[in-house]
Amino acid sequence: MPAVELQPDIYWVGVNDHTTDLFEGLWPITREGVSYNSYFVKAEKKAIIDLAKSIKVEEFIDRVNEVSAVSAIDYIILNHMEPDHTSILKIIRELAPQAEILCSAKAAPLVNAFYGITSKVRVVEDGEELDLGGKKLKFFMTPFVHWPETMMTYETENKILFACDAFGSYGALRGGIFDDDNVDYDFYEKEALRYYANIVASFSTHVLKAIDKLADLPLSMVAPSHGLVWRNNPARIVELYKKWAEYGKNRGEKKVTVLYGSMYGNTAAMMDAVAQGLAETGIPVELYDVSRTHGSYILPSVWSSRGIILGAPTYENRLFPPAAHFLDLVERKGMKEKKFAYFGSYGWGGGARRELEKRIEIMKWEEVDAFDFQGGPTLDDFKKGEAFGKRFGDTILKN
Numbered sequence: 001m002p003a004v005e006l007q008p009d010i011y012w013v014g015v016n017d018h019t020t021d022l023f024e025g026l027w028p029i030t031r032e033g034v035s036y037n038s039y040f041v042k043a044e045k046k047a048i049i050d051l052a053k054s055i056k057v058e059e060f061i062d063r064v065n066e067v068s069a070v071s072a073i074d075y076i077i078l079n080h081m082e083p084d085h086t087s088i089l090k091i092i093r094e095l096a097p098q099a100e101i102l103c104s105a106k107a108a109p110l111v112n113a114f115y116g117i118t119s120k121v122r123v124v125e126d127g128e129e130l131d132l133g134g135k136k137l138k139f140f141m142t143p144f145v146h147w148p149e150t151m152m153t154y155e156t157e158n159k160i161l162f163a164c165d166a167f168g169s170y171g172a173l174r175g176g177i178f179d180d181d182n183v184d185y186d187f188y189e190k191e192a193l194r195y196y197a198n199i200v201a202s203f204s205t206h207v208l209k210a211i212d213k214l215a216d217l218p219l220s221m222v223a224p225s226h227g228l229v230w231r232n233n234p235a236r237i238v239e240l241y242k243k244w245a246e247y248g249k250n251r252g253e254k255k256v257t258v259l260y261g262s263m264y265g266n267t268a269a270m271m272d273a274v275a276q277g278l279a280e281t282g283i284p285v286e287l288y289d290v291s292r293t294h295g296s297y298i299l300p301s302v303w304s305s306r307g308i309i310l311g312a313p314t315y316e317n318r319l320f321p322p323a324a325h326f327l328d329l330v331e332r333k334g335m336k337e338k339k340f341a342y343f344g345s346y347g348w349g350g351g352a353r354r355e356l357e358k359r360i361e362i363m364k365w366e367e368v369d370a371f372d373f374q375g376g377p378t379l380d381d382f383k384k385g386e387a388f389g390k391r392f393g394d395t396i397l398k399n
Contacts (some may be wrong), residue, residue, distance in 0.1 A: 004177050006157040006221060006337040009042040010231065013063045013188040015056040016172040018348065023084075027296040033172030037225045039162055039239040040067050041155060044133025047075040049153050049162045049208045050225050061095070070095045074211060075130070077137070078103040079148045079164035081110040085225055090115050102130070104141055106149035109188065129156070140214065142166065144206035146199060152214070159220040166210065167237045169195045169227030180232035188228050190300075192237065193217070195226065196244045197299040202334045204248035211242050246275055247303055251337045254396055255284035260311035261291045261322045266345040266376050271311045274343060275383040277389025282305075285399055291322040295329045302335055307396035308365070309341045309389075310356070314372075317351035320344075324355070331363050341369040341392045343385060345377070368395055 004012040014037035036052035038060070046068055052060045064070050073096040081103070089111075092100060101111060101121045112118050124130070126141040136156045143150060145166050152163040155279075169192035176183050184343060200207060209254060222230040222237055230237045232246045256278055262268035271287070278285045290312070312323035316327045319327075340360055344352050353370060358365055369392055373381045 001173065001175070001177075003040075004064050006039070006160060006223065006231070008184045008193065008227065009119060010155060010158060010160065010225070011040045011042070011067045012037060012177055013040045013048070013060070013067060014038045014173075014177075015052050015059050015063065017053065017056065020055070020170055020308045022052075028255050029293050034170050034186070034226055035173045037177075037227075037229070039223060040064060041132060041135055041137065043067055043096055043135040045074040046072055047130070047132060047137065049077045049285060050079055050085045050164060051076070051086045051088045051092060054091070057091060059090055061091075061359050062087060062305070064349070065385075072096070073099045075099060075132075076101045078107055078111070078151055079153055079162065080147060081107050081275060082112060082147065082165070084112065084116065085164070089117070092396065102139075103151045104151045106143070107151075110149060124151075126362055131202045142206070142210040142213070145210050145321065146203045146206075152210075154299060159218045160235075161217065161219055161222050163222055163226055165199065166207070167230070167241055168192070168224035171227055171395060177229050178232065179228045179230045181238070183228065186360055189193065189240070192227060192240060193304070194296060195353070196240070196241065197303040197333070198296050200298070201244070201248070201299070201303050202332075204245040207241060207245040211238060211245070225371075244303070246334075248334075251339075252304045252306045253284075254389075255286070255305045255392060256307040256309060256396055257289045257298075257305040258309045258311065258345060259290050259298065259302075259326065260287070261289065261313070261320045262311075262345075263313050263315070263320070267311050267343070269314050270343055270345070270373070270377050270381065273377075274311065274384035274389035276390075277386040278309075278393040280386075280390050281348045281393030283393040290326045295326050299329070299333060299335075302330055303333075304339075305338070306399075307339045307341075307392060309392060311343045314346035314350050314352040317349055319352040319355045319359075324359075327345045327359050327363075331359070336364040338363075338365045339368050339396060340365040341367070341388065342371045342372075343370065343388060346372055346374055368392060
């Protein structure tokens, strides 16, 4: 893709990544890809806002050179220090040794820690403006969205917010970079939620604070570091992020996520009966096999659901490991205050429920119902499972 002009003398100079399998070494993006969005502001002084991952060095430099020589850059603005935004920094600095690096107070030590750079690094303050001679940039500190040093940059004339990791999404750009281009909008919205649940959900309180802080800022465009640039309806992605952040307070929507894992098919068979009971209530239901689905794709459902059902067998007197591993991820992401129910099979002895009780206490989940059964489920067990699902669905609809 060539450089794209957002507004006169303001350009997208990012790159697409179709080859990285794991974002942050953890979240799968093999199918979806990701973009590293960088922006160039061209005035009497020239500024580049955020950079890219170092796997795309030549492509990135070529794209910047379409707009202006890299060697002419006056300011390198680092909204966030994570290496997917900054690992090309040393090369850019070598090509433009006169360039001054601008960042938040908490980012400055990280510039040294990651890249050994200490000279021409200047800390900017909250609300400070930078006059480029014809264009002005204003900086807003937005800590913990999603690192403590994070800030955003606002171009005052055209009202463009360069939001870094806020309002971003997975998904490489498919020819067009804007929300009103001919793109699969539903895909990007879904990937924005997955990105939020994977990367940002732990910091939802800070997301809401940042949104409140920027509420009176007129926006013609929201330009994040990953995913679409929102120009047709920039308020849409802000509204979505606000809704998703508020799940941390209101426990999510009135729907149920059913998580299950099964060793020999007995718990999976019961899952069908439980799902049948849920369906009778009319409540929306999403089902995931925790043994076969990466947690990245399950977390958005857990984050947005008020009710969680786990079906998993006992394994060596404890919870089935794939289920335990996923709950560990949920705990790490701070997804609390859910209503919860459990069912599962056991063989020569139980134990899964005992471990679960300790886990849900830590996560502050409310156990609404639970039952387990030995060996294969009987017809009577299936009837219990159907009734179990119906009771839980009714409970979520009423609360």
